Amino acid sequence: MYMFKYIMKRIGLMLMTFLIIMIMCFVLIKLLPIVINVNIGQDADIIKAQIEARGYYDPIPVQFINYVRRIFEGDFGIGVNMPEYRNQPVLEVFLEKLPPTILINIYSVLIAVPIGLGLGILAALKKNKWQDHTISTTVMIVISVPSYVYAFLIQYLLCFELGWFPLTMNSGYDYASPSMFLSMLPAVFALSFGSIAGYARFTRAELTEVLTSEFMLLARTKGLTRSQATVRHALRNAMVPIFPMIIGEFISVLSGSLVIEKIFAIPGVGKLYLDSINTQDYDFFMMLSGFYTFVGLAAGIVIDISYGIIDPRIRMGAR
Amino acid sequence: MENKNYNDIPKEMFEFASVGDLRHDQKLDTKPVGYFKDAFNRFRRNKASVLAAIIIGFLVLYAIIAPLISQYDVKYNDERFRYTLPKSALSEALGIDFWDGCQEKELTKEMFYYYYAMGIETGHNAVKNQEYSTYEVENGRKKTTYYSFRLDTYHANGVIFKDFTEEEYLNIQKYQNETGIQVIYPITDKTKRPEASQDKDDANYWFETKTVNGKTEAVLNEDGEFTNVYQAYTGKDGYNSIRIEGEEPLYDYAEANQTGYKLRINYYEYYIYYHSYVLNDGITEPMFLFGTTNYGQDIFTCLASGARFSFFLAIIVTLVNFTVGAIYGAIEGYYGGKTDLVMERISDLLSAVPFMIVITLLKLHMGSASNIWALLIAFFVTGWIGMANSVRMQFYRFKNQEYVLAARTLGASDRRIMFKHIFPNSLGTLITGSVLAIPSVIFSESSLSYLGIINLSTGDITSVGTLLASAQPYLTTYPHMILFPALFISLLMLSFNLFGNGLRDAFNPSLRGAEE
Numbered sequence: 001m002y003m004f005k006y007i008m009k010r011i012g013l014m015l016m017t018f019l020i021i022m023i024m025c026f027v028l029i030k031l032l033p034i035v036i037n038v039n040i041g042q043d044a045d046i047i048k049a050q051i052e053a054r055g056y057y058d059p060i061p062v063q064f065i066n067y068v069r070r071i072f073e074g075d076f077g078i079g080v081n082m083p084e085y086r087n088q089p090v091l092e093v094f095l096e097k098l099p100p101t102i103l104i105n106i107y108s109v110l111i112a113v114p115i116g117l118g119l120g121i122l123a124a125l126k127k128n129k130w131q132d133h134t135i136s137t138t139v140m141i142v143i144s145v146p147s148y149v150y151a152f153l154i155q156y157l158l159c160f161e162l163g164w165f166p167l168t169m170n171s172g173y174d175y176a177s178p179s180m181f182l183s184m185l186p187a188v189f190a191l192s193f194g195s196i197a198g199y200a201r202f203t204r205a206e207l208t209e210v211l212t213s214e215f216m217l218l219a220r221t222k223g224l225t226r227s228q229a230t231v232r233h234a235l236r237n238a239m240v241p242i243f244p245m246i247i248g249e250f251i252s253v254l255s256g257s258l259v260i261e262k263i264f265a266i267p268g269v270g271k272l273y274l275d276s277i278n279t280q281d282y283d284f285f286m287m288l289s290g291f292y293t294f295v296g297l298a299a300g301i302v303i304d305i306s307y308g309i310i311d312p313r314i315r316m317g318a319r
Numbered sequence: 320m321e322n323k324n325y326n327d328i329p330k331e332m333f334e335f336a337s338v339g340d341l342r343h344d345q346k347l348d349t350k351p352v353g354y355f356k357d358a359f360n361r362f363r364r365n366k367a368s369v370l371a372a373i374i375i376g377f378l379v380l381y382a383i384i385a386p387l388i389s390q391y392d393v394k395y396n397d398e399r400f401r402y403t404l405p406k407s408a409l410s411e412a413l414g415i416d417f418w419d420g421c422q423e424k425e426l427t428k429e430m431f432y433y434y435y436a437m438g439i440e441t442g443h444n445a446v447k448n449q450e451y452s453t454y455e456v457e458n459g460r461k462k463t464t465y466y467s468f469r470l471d472t473y474h475a476n477g478v479i480f481k482d483f484t485e486e487e488y489l490n491i492q493k494y495q496n497e498t499g500i501q502v503i504y505p506i507t508d509k510t511k512r513p514e515a516s517q518d519k520d521d522a523n524y525w526f527e528t529k530t531v532n533g534k535t536e537a538v539l540n541e542d543g544e545f546t547n548v549y550q551a552y553t554g555k556d557g558y559n560s561i562r563i564e565g566e567e568p569l570y571d572y573a574e575a576n577q578t579g580y581k582l583r584i585n586y587y588e589y590y591i592y593y594h595s596y597v598l599n600d601g602i603t604e605p606m607f608l609f610g611t612t613n614y615g616q617d618i619f620t621c622l623a624s625g626a627r628f629s630f631f632l633a634i635i636v637t638l639v640n641f642t643v644g645a646i647y648g649a650i651e652g653y654y655g656g657k658t659d660l661v662m663e664r665i666s667d668l669l670s671a672v673p674f675m676i677v678i679t680l681l682k683l684h685m686g687s688a689s690n691i692w693a694l695l696i697a698f699f700v701t702g703w704i705g706m707a708n709s710v711r712m713q714f715y716r717f718k719n720q721e722y723v724l725a726a727r728t729l730g731a732s733d734r735r736i737m738f739k740h741i742f743p744n745s746l747g748t749l750i751t752g753s754v755l756a757i758p759s760v761i762f763s764e765s766s767l768s769y770l771g772i773i774n775l776s777t778g779d780i781t782s783v784g785t786l787l788a789s790a791q792p793y794l795t796t797y798p799h800m801i802l803f804p805a806l807f808i809s810l811l812m813l814s815f816n817l818f819g820n821g822l823r824d825a826f827n828p829s830l831r832g833a834e835e
Contacts, residue, residue, distance in 0.1 A: 024672075029680065259766050297671055
């Protein structure tokens with residue numbers, strides 16, 4: 001019951017924050033002068049009339065009310081300024097662009113979690129031995145070096161010099177085909193490097209702390225072997241803060257990484273967002289901004305809530 | 320009966336415990352160690368962090384000094400020295416095949432002869448030391464010979480056709496006579512130039528050629544040598560300077576046209592002449608330590624001035640965020656209650672807005688001319704929240720301690736208590752936070768310029784991100800363009816992180832090993 005109340009409170013707060021940010025975004029973007037891109041073979045007057053008919057010249061509060069009403073009807077607007085998505089429903093285009101982004105990020109989490117945790121556990125168990133030093137140093141380097149630098153390295157070494165993978169991701173929609181999977185891998189590697197290092201560092205820190213705690217000594221005293229004690233007591237306790245982190249990562253796979261998507265030419269949400277910014281396409285911009293904000297907020301909440309669920313001793317929000 | 324009357328002990332009954340040997344407090348043998356001194360001592364023991372600090376020092380020094388000592392500036396570019404590879408004077412002195420501005424090439428005979436002939440004519444070897452090896456590839460019945468050699472990108476321009484006015488023409492001749500360096504080479508016979516359209520205006524075909532399947536091939540004489548196709552001497556070229564053939568004029572050196580004269584000039588020597596004799600801008604010889612970009616800019620200079628800009632930006636942002644965060648966090652933490660609740664909501668709200676949205680909206684509202692301002696403001700909008708949070712935590716921790724109560728009892732004002740008594744406690748955390756914020760600002764800036772959200776390459780400003788973005792299309796062909804900026808930013812981030820971690824351990828030893 002207590003948990004339920006806490007969750008409700010957090011969700012309520014989140015929705016309020018979300019609403020305020022969206023209103024700010026909406027007002028700020030609508031305050032800008034309206035940009036109309038006319039391509040060859042299109043009539044400027046027709047496009048202008050179209051935009052007027054959609055209510056782009058109404059007062060902003062009226063526009064906002066209309067916008068919200070349309071959203072509840074499932075209509076997120078229609079593309080205006082991007083030539084390839086002109087007159088297409090925003091939601092449809094967005095859903096079409098979502099799979100590559102999600103797939104790449106899910107693959108990278110699937111690679112990163114086991115390797116990262118494994119390295120972290122190894123480093124913690126062999127603390128201050130050469131294994132630990134090697135892992136810790138590597139992790140420090142990998143965490144510091146910006147992700148686009150690995151992306152360049154991977155692209156140059158694996159894709160170009162060795163020719164194992166194509167330079168950029170294939171276009172098309174057959175996400176399950178082997179050649180598509182192969183073309184996604186460089187981006188997956190580039191993304192997972194940083195995560196592996198992050199998990200390894202976090203796991204090592206948590207596990208070393210747990211390993212030195214008193215219940216570990218008790219576990220050994222009552223006759224457990226070292227490995228028994230580690231698996232049954234230390235790992236479980238160390239997982240308390242690590243697990244929420246993994247869950248949070250799974251939520252934020254939705255948003256992905258704009259830079260990596262650009263380097264490997266992933267036809268995903270990131271490119272759509274950058275294009276909508278560069279062409280000032282209002283409906284796309286609003287929808288995607290909302291999406292990114294929502295994913296960020298939701299990841300935060302899920303992390304907090306999962307703490308309470310994993311370890312009932314933690315009473316979230318208690319004073 | 321014992322005397323239990325302790326109240327009335329006469330004064331004479333007392334005596335000193337040790338007469339003549341009064342114990343004084345002993346003078347301290349060691350010097351007092353203050354908070355910062357203590358932290359510094361601890362920091363000094365951390366070898367990795369000290370090394371990182373030294374590297375940061377070098378990088379800063381590079382950013383400050385390199386644009387001053389370099390012969391180029393950011394605005395400099397030369398179309399003909401695009402994609403030039405890195406070259407250092409050291410490799411020439413040592414005679415090694417590394418960092419010498421050369422590119423490993425494997426070409427067919429026609430293309431190889433093109434470069435090989437350059438060195439024969441002018442002595443500026445496009446094929447390094449005119450050394451090469453050949454190998455054969457069998458493809459079915461057809462055998463192809465490949466020439467493998469190191470192509471010197473500094474001399475690969477060879478000679479070019481260029482139009483000059485009479486005045487400039489005379490000027491170059493004067494320069495030749497003064498220095499004895501040949502810039503102008505004999506003009507080729509119009510009728511004997513290659514027929515293929517792509518090679519017709521290429522001045523490097525000074526030798527006899529034939530066209531096979533639309534490609535130009537060299538025709539060698541019986542001795543296996545190139546035969547020149549220079550225009551025979553007519554005396555109408557107005558040339559009175561060094562000749563390649565000796566005293567007797569054999570060839571024409573110019574071709575009169577509308578602007579004056581069309582000359583065949585060696586671009587390398589012409590570049591030296593033009594910069595040291597005409598412009599006098601301090602450029603002596605083309606020498607690009609880190610190579611050049613796709614616009615022919617010097618990467619060594621651009622990277623340094625980009626780094627300078629990044630440092631500058633990061634330091635301003637960090638200073639502002641430090642100040643704002645400290646004040647905001649202090650007020651939140653000190654007053655607590657309703658004030659805290661409201662202020663915390665505001666900072667929560669701001670921190671939930673993705674940075675991308677902030678910068679986009681700012682950029683759209685402020686126009687493309689003020690990208691730097693948009694960037695600065697975007698960093699100010701959300702950057703201080705982390706600082707404010709850590710100050711707030713410290714204030715919660717210390718505001719109810721006895722010494723604060725004592726200060727309040729003595730009548731200290733709120734502001735005095737906040738900034739004189741409590742704030743110094745959070746200084747260590749704040750300094751660490753600021754140091755760690757610097758690389759993250761640089762990282763964000765480089766990502767944003769890379770994504771093209773902000774464009775800083777206008778005028779004489781460039782940034783590391785801009786360099787990376789402009790180099791990415793050439794990753795496979797000219798990796799040196801991306802190598803140096805990427806190396807720089809990696810080294811910078813790594814050493815800042817190590818330095819920051821060292822500072823954190825030094826200021827707050829209890830946090831050693833724990834993350835964040």
